[in-house]
Amino acid sequence: MTVGLQIAIDGPASAGKSTVAKLVAKQLHYTYCDTGAMYRALTLAAMQAKVDLHDEAAVLAILAKITISFKPGEPQQVFVNTQEVTQEVTQAIRQPDVTNNVSTIAALAGVRRQLVQHQQMIAKAGAIVMDGRDIGTAVLPQAAVKIFLVASVAERAQRRYAENIGKGINTPLAVLQEEIEVRDKKDSTRAISPLTQAKDAVLVDTTALSIEQVVARIIAITVEKQKDHK
Numbered sequence: 001m002t003v004g005l006q007i008a009i010d011g012p013a014s015a016g017k018s019t020v021a022k023l024v025a026k027q028l029h030y031t032y033c034d035t036g037a038m039y040r041a042l043t044l045a046a047m048q049a050k051v052d053l054h055d056e057a058a059v060l061a062i063l064a065k066i067t068i069s070f071k072p073g074e075p076q077q078v079f080v081n082t083q084e085v086t087q088e089v090t091q092a093i094r095q096p097d098v099t100n101n102v103s104t105i106a107a108l109a110g111v112r113r114q115l116v117q118h119q120q121m122i123a124k125a126g127a128i129v130m131d132g133r134d135i136g137t138a139v140l141p142q143a144a145v146k147i148f149l150v151a152s153v154a155e156r157a158q159r160r161y162a163e164n165i166g167k168g169i170n171t172p173l174a175v176l177q178e179e180i181e182v183r184d185k186k187d188s189t190r191a192i193s194p195l196t197q198a199k200d201a202v203l204v205d206t207t208a209l210s211i212e213q214v215v216a217r218i219i220a221i222t223v224e225k226q227k228d229h230k
Contacts, residue, residue: 004030004127005225006142007218008135011149012195013099013183014156016206016214017131020149023215025129028222033070033122035132035139036102037078037086038115040093041068043105045080053101056108063114091167100179103186106133112192133187136198144225146201147218155207156180 007030009021018034025032042059045066051058071077078086078093085092092098105111112134119139123130130139136146151159157177164171187195197203202221206214 004125005144005222005229006123006126006140007129007145007147007222008140008143008198008201009129009131009147009149009218010133010136010195010197010201011131011147012133012151012156012187013180014160015149015151016159016211017149019211020206020214020218021129021131023211024218024222027215027219028127028129031122031128033119033128033130034078035115035119035130035135037070037093038068038118039102039106039111040098041078041080041085042066042111042115043098043102044085044093046105047097047101053104056110059105059108060110060114063111068118094167096164096169096171096179100183103183103190107186107190107192109192112138116193133195134193136201137196138193141198144229145218145222146198147221148197148201148203149214150203150205151207153177153180153184 007024009017011017018036022032024030042063043053046053046059046062049062051062053059066080069079071079077084116139119130122128123140132139136143136148154177157173157180160176160180161171161173164176204214204217
């Protein structure tokens with residue numbers, strides 16, 4: 001019998017985490033949980049409520065009033081209360097203003113504490129792929145498979161640019177590169193659960209790899225780990 005493992009995929013913005021995680025989950029018939037979407041959904045709700053994003057009490061008050069839920073499928077949907085925020089025409093939680101503010105929300109200790117507890121409950125049964133920035137270090141420190149994806153800033157900016165153009169968002173490439181550098185600094189230097197590679201995580205540089213090659217590498221690592229858990 002094949003054992004369903006916990007797979008943690010971490011890395012900086014636009015390293016390919018979500019794309020790869022979805023494909024890995026699909027191939028393994030695992031559940032996929034986009035933890036970043038939780039922080040994005042809360043960021044969107046806080047921005048819509050026009051609260052100070054640095055005010056932890058105000059943001060926690062927003063979190064207490066909303067329900068963030070996932071609906072499995074292809075693609076996965078995310079809801080804030082009854083509002084679907086991923087597959088609408090506007091792709092609300094992927095808009096640049098949310099992208100540029102989500103690190104501020106993610107740095108709030110009380111917010112991370114509550115969302116991490118929620119994520120751990122989702123992952124309890126195993127057979128799950130989670131991607132984010134602190135999955136292997138804080139959310140699922142006991143995960144059997146830990147992957148840390150990286151790519152050059154230039155490559156990540158190019159990917160974000162192509163993704164945005166596909167959505168009708170025309171942000172200059174140079175601006176995207178600067179935004180990614182700023183976000184990297186915020187994520188890696190924050191006091192609470194900073195972006196860092198877990199000691200037992202496998203580093204995968206995706207700069208020169210295709211999506212298929214990255215997925216195949218993670219599947220191979222998982223298959224080997226499954227042998228140890230039979």
